[in-house]
Amino acid sequence: MEVVYRERTWSFDESMTVKQMLKRIDILPESALVVRDGKLVTEDQLLKPGDAVKVVDVISGG
Numbered sequence: 001m002e003v004v005y006r007e008r009t010w011s012f013d014e015s016m017t018v019k020q021m022l023k024r025i026d027i028l029p030e031s032a033l034v035v036r037d038g039k040l041v042t043e044d045q046l047l048k049p050g051d052a053v054k055v056v057d058v059i060s061g062g
Contacts, residue, residue, distance in 0.1 A: 001047050005032075005055035012049070019043040021053070031058055 003010045003021060010025055018034045018041055029043050035054045036047065047053060 001049055001051040001053055003053045003055060015046055015048045018045050018047060021047055027055060033058055
């Protein structure tokens with residue numbers, strides 16, 4: 001799978017959950033949203049080789 005976050009890209013050849021992937025790239029799950037193929041995925045969903053994944057910062061405001 002290819003993971004893109006800001007200006008960085010990571011490639012992984014094994015399956016893992018969203019939570020495991022975020023830990024591998026050192027991002028707190030509470031601070032990011034993960035999108036696979038244009039759809040938001042939860043941290044317990046399985047990512048597989050071949051997936052295109054984008055990590056987006058959570059922004060809050062009022």
